[in-house]
Amino acid sequence: MKRAARYIIFYAGLLGLWTLIAELKIWPPYLFPTPWGVAESLYAGFQDHTYWIAIRVSMQRVVIGYGISVVLGMILGLGVASNKFLEETMGGLLVSLQSLPSICWWPLALLWFGLNQNAILFVVIMGSLLSVTLAMEDGRKQMPKIFGQAGRNLGAKGFKLFWYVLLPASLPFIVSGLKQGWAFAWRSLITAEMLYLSLGLGQVLMMGRDLNDMSAVIAVMLLIISIGYVVDGVVFRGMERHLQNKWGLAPAN
């Protein structure tokens, strides 16, 4: 109850400040819109289906790209963690590659795949693959060895050992890496979409700029933030809570 009250006070204050500055008309409304203007843009955008389509297209891309990243990243991470040669050679490469913003892959992606969906997917994958790989590698190492031994002892081997033992055993150790991977995937997607007429949220954002419609720009920014927040809150928080219930781990905070 108290927490809800604090939320309301904080956001009411923020909204009030915004309204106040907008109403002072220091800047023209097309550069500094009012909250009502943004709300109207949001309404109009959903009304003519622009935002629905944009959200659907973007979500589709990020789910596919992130999904591929998770599968590839787990295989790679497991490989690196269980092979000394790979660990010594590729381990360092992976860490250094992570300092490269994923959009740097854009020119390469354009040349390889052309101006299409695949180029965007490539950037999304490059954005999140490394986080997932490093998380999986780390998780595999942190995971108590006894689980693998017990699994093999009970007759699990090969893919069954991975699927029924190693993967669930390492999940608590990789969930934060998976979350980080998602955040990177989402950001990479929006960035890539902004560079190319592509129907997604990124393009709608750029359209607002082209039309000098600041309300629309802010409306789309709010959409991008909200989707990121909802996925984090529903999917990953849910996963963390689920793991805590099963494993009996203390809540993270």
Added chain:
Amino acid sequence: MSNAWAVPRRYPTPAEPRIPAGGAKLGPVSVGLQDGARSTLTSKVGLSEICLSYRTQSGERLLALDHINLQVRAGEFVCIVGPSGCGKSTLLHLIAGLQAQTSGQVLVDGHPVQGPGTDRILIFQEHGLFPWLTVAENVEFGMKMKGLPKAERQERTRHYLRLVHLAKFEKSYIHQLSGGMRQRVAIARALATEPDVLLMDEPFAALDAQTRDLLHDELERIWSETGRTIIFVTHNVREAVRLGDRVVLLTFRPGRVKNEFPVVLPRPRSLEDPEVALAAREVLDELRDEINQSLEAEYSAGVKPHIEPGAEA
């Protein structure tokens, strides 16, 4: 009651050539048992000339197990005792096939062990249960890996959970159980795959005294009901005498069989039985030297080359 080791042992330095399996140079691998009839062929688990050496971080080779010979009959309850660092847990990992020996052979039903198999199930000290599965799913796990049909799995799971008195907890997760209950789940999970041999690695070491007493009774009952062969590792001599048909004493590093003590006391036994205490005393007298050596090594060396079972697995 004790029968001393008669064959003089000489342990080779790493440079020396390995003695071939079977120990031809040392004569027959009879380990001074009462009835000479027990050969490798009739025994359930046979260890012959098992050696295990590690390379430590400083590069020197460390002999952990030195020509271990041991024959275990089908249905026998054998307890292995020794000071910490004698490699007794490692021995179980070798039998379980989770780790490979440097030389020698582990035979189960006369066949050399090639890797893990569900005919030998190891129960770990820290139980090794899967926290992401419920109690019932844990018990079911081995059967699921074997590919048994679901109906049979569930029926057997119920049976073995009843056997360890945990039927009411089948839907609980592991963290919701007490230490004693966890070990009982581990026992049920091991039994559910219906192994011939149960390997137990100090399974009750972390439990309080009352729980341990209770589990001793239960284990003795389960053993007599199921007729499994049990190899039980412990550092607690009293526990070994209370449970075992035979107590095998290992030396401090390198681990060698120092002596074997058949326990002929009637069952069911109790830790408090004066006969158990008396027999334990006899074992303990011989163990004391080894414990002192182990302590000395621990205090003088500063850094103890601790060997974790499964370190190379």
